[in-house]
Amino acid sequence: MQSYIMPRAVLVTGGAGYVGSHTVITLLERQSDGDPLEIVVVDNLSNGYCAEGEKKPEALKRIEELTGKTVHFYKVDIRCAEALDRIFENHNIDCVIHFAALKAVGESVEKPLEYYQVNINGTCTLFEIMRKHGVYKLVYSSSCTVYGEPEYLPINESHPTGKSLTSPYGKSKYFCEEIMKDLCVSDKKWAIISLRYFNPVGAHESGRIGEDPSGIPNNLMPYISQVAVGRLKELKVFGDDYPTADGTGVRDYIHVCDLAAGHVQAIKLFHQPGFNGFHAINLGTGTGYSVLEMVAAFSNASGRAVPHAVAPRRAGDVTANVADVALATRSLGWRATRSLHDMCRDTWRWQEANPNGYHRI
Numbered sequence: 001m002q003s004y005i006m007p008r009a010v011l012v013t014g015g016a017g018y019v020g021s022h023t024v025i026t027l028l029e030r031q032s033d034g035d036p037l038e039i040v041v042v043d044n045l046s047n048g049y050c051a052e053g054e055k056k057p058e059a060l061k062r063i064e065e066l067t068g069k070t071v072h073f074y075k076v077d078i079r080c081a082e083a084l085d086r087i088f089e090n091h092n093i094d095c096v097i098h099f100a101a102l103k104a105v106g107e108s109v110e111k112p113l114e115y116y117q118v119n120i121n122g123t124c125t126l127f128e129i130m131r132k133h134g135v136y137k138l139v140y141s142s143s144c145t146v147y148g149e150p151e152y153l154p155i156n157e158s159h160p161t162g163k164s165l166t167s168p169y170g171k172s173k174y175f176c177e178e179i180m181k182d183l184c185v186s187d188k189k190w191a192i193i194s195l196r197y198f199n200p201v202g203a204h205e206s207g208r209i210g211e212d213p214s215g216i217p218n219n220l221m222p223y224i225s226q227v228a229v230g231r232l233k234e235l236k237v238f239g240d241d242y243p244t245a246d247g248t249g250v251r252d253y254i255h256v257c258d259l260a261a262g263h264v265q266a267i268k269l270f271h272q273p274g275f276n277g278f279h280a281i282n283l284g285t286g287t288g289y290s291v292l293e294m295v296a297a298f299s300n301a302s303g304r305a306v307p308h309a310v311a312p313r314r315a316g317d318v319t320a321n322v323a324d325v326a327l328a329t330r331s332l333g334w335r336a337t338r339s340l341h342d343m344c345r346d347t348w349r350w351q352e353a354n355p356n357g358y359h360r361i
């Protein structure tokens, strides 16, 4: 078996958020005793919850309870170079997992400047500070949105990117990938893995960590679960006239813990001798499910009805989106193992136990 040395400290930007918190707990769960790995989270909590008077966001407090391990936390905006600089001085960071971003597609159309500020300027500030401290290993949270309207399915990493992008959010992810490619051309020390997520859903199996969207959810799964728990009245199914088997949009949903495991595998690549350059890798399951299939699976897993009604198509939504995951299997030695039922069951366990997310009202 290949030996593997954990990095000294991993900086996780946006680690109080949905995918970030699941990655932090997965890193800690897979850490063997005596392993000196430190996890350092930077998050401005623009989309994370911290109870008044508490120093750590609720998600990280729960992770510490579940694992018995410590997570260093800094309430810092990634656009603040001075604050990032101090963190790199205080910790022996040798690798960064960069989740921090604004991510609501619809909101990005209304607030393009805010999205470009955080997602692009914030990312460039982070890169400058990494370079200043000689840290060149990065895992980046990209998205299948960089592919735009798919030209073929399943989508592999050679599929063109940057075409038919409709939102500033999608463009920001694409622009960041282009910036990272340029960085890798400019200096061979950079080693960057851009993980193109398909549709993360589900929650940690403990039911203590999960997705906690503020306001009305944009994504299907949290919407369905909030309808099932009675927080929202009815699910709107955006379009039933797509050229799919039942007319509703098809997506490749992936359990967030499988996604998190993909990040742990990605970090291991940094220890391969000579590993450098820019690498884009899809993280999905390779199987697509329609909106109506998701509703049925969720009802089945939760034992609750999910009232739904058809609404007009939503601008910018693609018909179908399914990942080719051969590269992830080959290069990361990774594949998603959790089923659609697991995704629904774990989402429901989290939602039922935390009807108001992390807010204990």
Ligand SMILES: NC(=O)c1ccc[n+]([C@@H]2O[C@H](COP(=O)([O-])OP(=O)(O)OC[C@H]3O[C@@H](n4cnc5c(N)ncnc54)[C@H](O)[C@@H]3O)[C@@H](O)[C@H]2O)c1
Binding pocket: 013, 014, 015, 016, 017, 018, 019, 020, 042, 043, 044, 045, 046, 047, 048, 076, 077, 078, 079, 098, 099, 100, 101, 102, 103, 118, 122, 141, 142, 143, 144, 197, 198, 199, 200, 219
């Ligand atoms: N969830 C998805 O469906 C999905 C799909 C594809 C890609 N992604 C990408 O994955 C990453 C994580 O997404 P998520 O679903 O966990 O979102 P999230 O909103 O739950 O987490 C993002 C975290 O970043 C923090 N943050 C935002 N702006 C910041 C700033 N300026 N400085 C410091 N922290 C800041 C937020 O407070 C939040 O805790 C994002 O980059 C997102 O674009 C998510």
